[in-house]
Amino acid sequence: MFANAARSARIWSDWWRARPLSVKDAALAAALMLLASVPTMSAIGVQLGDLPKRPPDALAVALAAAQSAPLVVRSRWPAACLAIIGAAFALHQALSCPQTFAGVGLYLALYAAGAYQARFRRGLVAVSTAGYVLLAVVLHSLGSPNGVPEFVAFYLTLAVIWMAGAGMRRWRADEAERRRLGAEVAAAAERARIARELHDVVTHHVTAMVVQADAAQFLVGSAPERAGAGLAAISDTGRRALTELRYLLGVLEATGDSAVAGRAPTLGKVGDLVEQARLAGQPVELAERGEQRPQPVDVELAAYRVVQEALTNAIKYATGQLTAVTVHHHDDHLEIEVITDGPADAAPAVPSGGRGLDGLRERVRMLDGELAAGPRPGGGFGVRALIPYRSTP
Template identity: 55%
Template sequence: MTEDQAVRDPSVPAPSARPDTASGSGGPVPDGPVAFSPGVRSASSAQEGGLPAHARLPAAANARLRLLVRWWEARPATVKDREFALVFTVLSFAPPLALIGARFGDLPVHGGSAVSVLLTLGQCLPIAVRTRWPGACLAVVGTSFAVHQCLGCPPTFGSLGLYVALYSVGAHQTRFRRTVPLAATGAYVLFGVVLHMLGSPAGVTDYLLFPLVLAAVWGLGALVRWEREREAVRRRLAARVAVAEERDRMARELHDVVTHHVTAMVVQAGAAQYLTASPDRLNSALETINSTGRRALAELRFLLGVLEATGDAEPQGRTPTPGRVADLVEQTRAGGQPVELIEEGEQPAITTGARLAAYRTVQESLTNAVKYAAGRQTLVRLTHTPHWTEVEVITAGTKGGTSRSAAPREDGSHLSGGRGLTGLRERVETLGGAFTAGARPEGGFRVHARIPAGAGA
């Protein structure tokens, strides 16, 4: 027995066969319903993403609902309040919703009148200014609600406006935050006295529970306001921290650029005055000063471009990279400082932040060597691994001969101002690396940085 025979109802006659004129195969095709094998989708189902109709409809409805929510949130608060008040007013006169309205006092209900309509409007229309003047909104809505209950007007959906007004006071009241609740409490006491004088059957429990409900609604609005204010404070603090971090970053960059190049130019200019007897060496020194000044201007222009914050990508070739450390060493060597460069391993594909950190480490170390250990042998070693780039700069010197201004204090700062090495430490550690700098026991100074290849962007 075939699968079709197993599932076919015996009471239903077998479908007749007809030629397959569509496919051209000439084979018989069932004339009745066709059973699809599991896992096989029709062309229309494939075109619709394979989703059944009952699943596609809710997805489309959810998408439209999200668009509607975003459209509503983007509208100004005053406009939303007016539109909400209009809809709320229309619903207040819908008879099926009358039983949903708030009611207190249980006084006999009288027939509707023009006064009842006016009091209903008084509980609905002030909602249009609930965020702009929440206190005034509560005063009008609360008074209308109290008079509406005392006169025994028919129930109305608009009486829920009292809850809306109380929530708005808690969420949007900025002035007289303590005065408004006190005034509302006094008004409620007066309202209760009037109801009692009019013969309200409400008991003590009713008079105590109703203000608790009102206080809960007001507290919900106050909680929303508190969360909103806390979020605003958090955003302000985050903005201040971001500004401070950006200032520190730019200060580090300016220090690294200005200190290095200006120091090199000062040293070279000082040496040039003793080379008047050797025109060739004097011209070489002047050319070095000129090229150093041009490089300083180029890097300053780069920093100014960053400060402009145009949103464009950084120009290619204007950010120093470890591949140009050789040029940096050559510049320092041309200024009279004996420097040796050793590069080991193949440079990995590292990010701009890691490249700049490695370059600045060498730059600051050579600047300190020129300032505090002029004429002493300096070794620059770059070690590349697939995941790290290590930078080591060692300045030779006699034991105890390291300049005091370059030596670190116990707190990690430096007598020379400390911005250079301290800034390097912050730069490297921000990228997840390790940084050490200090005097060597045998004399001289050592700077070492271990920078992750994939750190920073």
């Protein structure tokens, strides 16, 4: 028995901590109790029965406090708050206690019930309506001068207050749904960004390694020294892939380490991409025009990925064909052009998923840039990107 009692106590304790009291509700209850004690504020109070008033006494003070103090729990237990304040208001009117500002607590409790009550809302409306009808009948039997129109008008006022609270509840629910959908969209965008990064890193380096391994396999018997150079190139390509993957993992961890940003692939490392492609047997020419200026990491990384994806496609579809990489630094934007000779419809040397250029277009578009890729009229394939400059953060 003691064990069950202790478990019940823990359950109630956890439930109590899960729903803490609101400081705003406590301040509202204290303010209403204070204003209820001010005689000049009594004219603003709620009056329904219009019965002859009795002299103020301790019972009137207690009923006034009962119409304001329960507001402390109006957002935590809205139904209980409305029940206590509604009962106190009914007794206050039936006993002809002096009018006070505490009667406004009925409006506040009703609004809170509409805004915060989650379960049995229809039942609460039905019980509250039945209680109001009973109060109207009692007041009429006690000689209240008010008739049916006055009682109906007061009930409609209470209904409007309830609907105002219900409208606030729906607004909060819609806002929470918008936030949830926004979080899902942001998560989907982040997954797409990570997929693009992984595609750019893995596809490029693995393609180069496969081509280098195939070449080394044919050179083992005829030219061992060249086969050794090919194996060394595979090893170097693997190290580069690990370096970029470490950078990507550092970004995902979001540790804020400045060293992570320093490992980000930049436009200044395009020469490494060209050298890696040459090691894979792809003849590549690099030309750079204009004066390079520092740019934010996203611009530098996008430019790097454009060259990387174009060289990857050149190795896949036009192995051994000449590829020309041109980087032109204009005054307000960066222009990158990669042209590969050979047929545009050649079969790939390595299976392709066909998503690299689409992801690249999305990356460049997010920087307000443009990317065009397709077969050239004179043969071969071309990739051209225009990326606007941005101020360095």
